[in-house]
Amino acid sequence: MLDWKNYRKQLVARIGEIGASSPDTLAGYQTLSKAGNKHNLLGAKTRELIALAVAVTTRCDGCITVHVAEALKHGATQEEITEALGVAVALNAGAAMVYSARVIDAVKSHEAA
Template identity: 70%
Template structure:
């Protein structure tokens, strides 16, 4: 398995380097991430659980390690994280099912040529 703590440090250092080269890009990213917290419709832990589910769907290891650590800091339990990940699994399965219908449509169209 990966050394997630070292990897997280590397990702954050890399983002810091991008910030030096393109500060407005990173500043904009940070502003996007903070926008949800200003409404308080969802609490911070819930936003982190959503972020973890999205990270799995996007297959982003950097997001997984950063948002996983933050979810734990905000009190998320392993069970809550597992439930959020279950949502990601279901969503990915649903997307595969929808794209299966598109594939069958494409195959049917190819057969009509």
């Protein structure tokens, strides 16, 4: 398994290098990242739990290490994180079902041609 804390430090350093070379790119990303804070309707913990579920579905290790730290900082428990991950698992399975239906649709289309 990864050393997640060290990975986070390395990642932040590399992203800092990207920001030095392309400050507008980093600024744009930061604007998007902070957008949910403006009205704070969901609260920081809920946003972090959502971020973790999305991190799993997008397979983003960097997102995982950043948002685990933030979720814990905002009081998320391992049980809450696990429940959010269950949503990610279900969505990935659901997406596979949807795309399976698309395959069957393609089969029917090709057979009809």
